[in-house]
Amino acid sequence: MTNNAEQIKTIFNRIAPVYNQLNDWLSFGQHRIWKQMAVKWSSAGPGNTCLDLCCGSGDLALLLAKQAGPTGCVFGVDFSAEQLAVAARRDRPFLTPISPISWVEADALDLPFADNYFDCATMGYGLRNVTDIPRSLQELHRVLKPGAKAAILDLHRPSNSLMRSFQQFYLDSLVVPIAQQFGMTQEYAYINPSLEKFPIGQEQVAIANKAGFAAATHYPIAGAMMGVLVLGKAI
Numbered sequence: 675m676t677n678n679a680e681q682i683k684t685i686f687n688r689i690a691p692v693y694n695q696l697n698d699w700l701s702f703g704q705h706r707i708w709k710q711m712a713v714k715w716s717s718a719g720p721g722n723t724c725l726d727l728c729c730g731s732g733d734l735a736l737l738l739a740k741q742a743g744p745t746g747c748v749f750g751v752d753f754s755a756e757q758l759a760v761a762a763r764r765d766r767p768f769l770t771p772i773s774p775i776s777w778v779e780a781d782a783l784d785l786p787f788a789d790n791y792f793d794c795a796t797m798g799y800g801l802r803n804v805t806d807i808p809r810s811l812q813e814l815h816r817v818l819k820p821g822a823k824a825a826i827l828d829l830h831r832p833s834n835s836l837m838r839s840f841q842q843f844y845l846d847s848l849v850v851p852i853a854q855q856f857g858m859t860q861e862y863a864y865i866n867p868s869l870e871k872f873p874i875g876q877e878q879v880a881i882a883n884k885a886g887f888a889a890a891t892h893y894p895i896a897g898a899m900m901g902v903l904v905l906g907k908a909i
Contacts, residue, residue, distance in 0.1 A: 679753075679781075679805045685864060686730070686754040686803075706733070708827055708900055712796050713737045715825035715893075715904045721745040722793035724773070727782055727814065728752055728800020732761030732775070734827075738796060739772035746773040749787075751780050782810045787817045795824040801903070802828050802872045811885035814905075821909040826878075829869050830894060830901035837897045842866075844899075878903050 698705070713734060718724050718741035726735035729750035739748045752758050758777045766772060780786050782804050795814060804810040814824055832838045845866050853863075873881060875892030882890035882905050889906035 682803050682805075682864075683753050686752075687756040688858070704896065708895060708902070709734050709737060709796075709798055711895070712798065712825040712827040712902055713741060715823070715902055716794040716796050717823045718742055718794045718796075723791065724748045725787075725792040725795040725817065726750045727785075727795060727797040727810075728803070729761060729777075730754070730757045730798065730800075732764055732777075734796045734798045735761065735775055736764070736767065736772070738794075739766075739775050740768050740770065742773040744771040744773065748773045748775045749778055749792075750775055751778045751782070751785065753779065753781050755779055783813060785813050785817055789816055790819045791817050793819055793822055795822070797824070797826040797828075799828055801826050801878075802868050807873065807878075808881050808885060811882050811887070811905075815886040815907060818907045820907055822907050824905040826903040826905070828901060828903075829865070829872070830898055831869060831872070831874055832894075832898035833874070834898065837899060840897075841899050845869075875901050875903070 716738070718738050720741075720743045722742045724738040724742050724746065726738055726748065729735045729752045732750055735748050735750035739746070742748060750758070750761055758779055762777050778786065782800065783806055795818060801807060801810065818824060832841060849865060850863070875894060879890040879892050882903065886907070887905045888908035891904050893902045893904065895901060
């Protein structure tokens, strides 16, 4: 693992105890709606074997488990042991039976799964943080079954100058002060530079096509400050 990957891993280990609360505050709770959208776009259904890549504290994995139901199974994968520990301790917030979830510490660039293993996949705020985006999408393509879908939610740089200015204001005036209150200023300072080098929607589509996906569409949401990349593997 490169030094940069180790630095990112350290950041996510450190923020794990407050990650869920900060996400709620920083998005005014909207991240939960965006994650539900991603799960819907993944086409997760009863009995599916589901992957939540870069699962963090487990929000998307839990939503997948609800969709897949007791006959399905979910694998939540992350390279941060602290995030996985938080995920494993979380209460199951659903009254209906859900899939068992396996929490796996692994690298998104080298997944410990066989080819054509998963019926669907999600990734939330992970693609921007991997050190090799093309390779991570190639690995995702490899482990998906033919015809499977994946939905990748992440921040996005709006092309509209007004929205881009608002995004910068939001990062500078809201994210930094709130992170500072939690003693996490340095940990959250990485967001802006990571966003600056993150491929925009159409660039993500091109990378996904080169990784082997037969279908790739990027849907801008929240004024294009967020986006969901929906991928389909050929049948």
